Amino acid sequence: MPPSRLFRSTAAAAAAATAALALLLSGCSSGTTEPGGSGPASPGRSTEAGSGRPASDGAPLAPLPTAVPAALRPYYDQKLSWHDCGVAGFQCATMKAPLDYAHPSAATDLKLAVARKKATGPGQRLGSLLVNPGGPGGSAIDYLQQYAPQPAAVRARYDMVAMDPRGVARSAPVECLTDRQMDRFTQTDTTPDDSAEVGKLATAYRDFAKGCEEHSGKILPHVSTIEAARDMDILRAVLGDRKLTYVGASYGTFLGATYAGLFPSRSGRLVLDGAMDPSLDSRTINLDQTAGFNTAFTAFAADCVKKPDCPLGHKNPQDAGRQLSALFAKLDAHPVETGQDRKLTESLATTGVIAAMYDQGAWPLLRQSLAQAENGNGRGLLALSDSYYERDPSGHYANQMYANAAVNCLDLPPSFTGPDQVRAALPAFRKASPVFGANFAWSALNCAYWPVKATGTVHRIEAKGADPIVVVGTTRDPATPYTWAKGLAAQLSSATLLTYVGDGHTAYGRGSDCIDTAINTFLLEGTPPAKNTRCT
Incomplete structure (x- = not known):
């Protein structure tokens, strides 16, 4: 089942799709572990039309005092011990951060993994550039070492740096289920047809939450975005930088904007690509994502029906959507073989389709995989689904999905508190997307059973006094709709909106x-683009 509010960078998603293609061509159907992370979002209305809902009228995020509290000074004064990572040119280190910023104690310190690749020139070194690929739950270190898109001119002038956020990958990772339990969880029906299936879905969410509490109860109350942003300020200091330079994609934009709101005087050149809007509540976020993925599917379908190999017919996107819904219904009743011990269920097929929406480069693979599924072979869609869930060929899952739920459920109150609220919201979600709406409505029930009460609230971020910030939005972005980029840019006092007119998630x-x-x-000169710049 696709978890709600999963936001991954395009680089990671495209790499996942490429891995799925390689596996498909080799006759294997397992996924690969990929960095980054954000996953299926939901489809609906056009992202350029706007959601028609007001932004938060609450107070903006308040900055923290500029002086470092005495209790935190040992963290800011620590020295990192760098060593070779085993990846050419990269060094790794471990940074200490307090588990609880309100009650720092060496006895409960977290050890956060950091990696860097030092600037080699030519040109004067400009400092450190921190990157984050999103998620929440994506490994920034994997992203930096394998997929960070910064070109040679930028890499030459900056030490490229990544830190796995608390609860993620190498940094005190949240753990919840065994791999076999996770296999069963991903196959849970998220379009329940009756009360019995609703009960099974609710039980799956309860069991997931219970597993997280049993295995990671100590850290669950302390994986919020605000705490991760405070960790970034410690890293900035120990790296010796007066201000933070940062490129964040997808959820990484929320992390970066939060940093600017908390530490505006230490906020340097920030790039927020595929932006999130902190003024929206969780239900609106899920509805907007539903709209975004519907827009992406419509673009895919419009392209597909023109191709001779399109398995969804050759009429129009609406008819293609009906054919895809019919395929999902068929898989709901009769899952198909995949060549391994897992069959392709409706939920896995839906996740596979959504995984391919992040980048139009995956569209040919999706056409091929849908054609296979129509003919009783679920291998291709399962490979796409596995890549999305970061399930490797041995059947092991990375912790991205566990960290994703932990951060999201702590950052905002849940979209729904029970099945009755989901039922009441189904018409709105189905209007947003006839194909994916019900799936995403029920998937948004996950935080209802979370063992830790949300500590975050809906708010605006103004970051008054911050240096210029560049917010990037893509007009047909499925996971972070363009309206969110406009919303964030309007809130940030020093932001410039840079628009990419096109498909896919993120733009840089x-x-x-x-x-x-x-x-x-x-990044190199500190000069933001001209106002209202639009690119293709």
């Missing part, structure tokens, strides 16, 4: 010379 490093030149110039 995806082939637009206009986007890349604007961002590289900003």
Whole structure:
């Protein structure tokens, strides 16, 4: 089942799709572990039309005092011990951070993993550039070592740095289920047809939450985005930088904007690509994502029906959507073989389709996989689903999905508190997307059973006094709809909105010379793009 509010960078998603293609062509159907992370979001109305809902009228995020509290000074004064990572050119270290910022204690300190690749020139070193690929739950270190898109000119002038956020990958990772339990969880029906299936779905969410509490109860109350942003300020200090330079994608934009709100005087050149809007509540976020993925599917379908190999017919996107819904219904009744001990269920097929929506480069693979499924072979869609869930060929899951739920359920109150609220909201979700709406409505029930009460609230981020910030939005972005980029840019007092007119999730490093030149110039010279710049 796709978890709600999963936001991954395109680089990670595209890499996952490429891995799925390689596996498909080799006759294997397992996924691969990929960095980054954000996953299926939901489809619905056009992202450019706007959601028609007001932004939060609450107080903006308040900055923290500029002086470092005495209790935190040992963390800011620590020295990192760098060593070779085993990956060419990269060094690794471990940074200490307090588990609880309100009650720091060496006895409960977290050990956070950090990696860097030092600037080699030519040109004067500009400092450190921290990157985060999103998620929440994506490994920033994996992303840096394998997929970070920054070009040679930027890498030459900056030490490229990544830190796995608390609860993620190498940094005190949240753990919840065994791999076999996770296999069963991903196959749970998220379009229940009767009260018995609703009960099974609720039980799956309860069991997931219970597993997280049993295995990671100590850290669960302390994986919020605000705490992760405070960790970033410690890292900035121990790296010796007066201000933070940062490129964040997807959820990484929320992390970066939160940093700017908490530490505006230490906020340097920030790039927030595929932006999230902190002024929205969780239900609105899920509805907007539903709209975003519907927009992405419509673009895919419009392209597909023109292709001779399109398995969804050759009429129009609406008819293609009906054919895809019919395939899902068929799989709900009769899952198909995949060549291994897991059959392709409706839930896994839906996740596979959504995984391919992040980048149009995956569309040919999706056409092939849908055609296979129509003919009783679920291998291709299962490979896409596995890549999305970060399930490797041995059947082991990375911790991204566990960290994703832990952060999301702590950052905002749940979208729904029980099945009756989901039932009442189904018409709105189905209107947003006839194909995916019900799936995403029921998937948004996950935080209802979370063992830790949310500590975050809906708020605006103004970051008054911060240096210029570049917010990047893609007009047909499925996971972080364009309206969110406009919303965040309007809140941040020093932001400039840079628009990519096109498909896919995020824009930097995806082939637009206009986007890349604007961002590289900003990182190297500090000059943001002109107001209202639009790129293709």
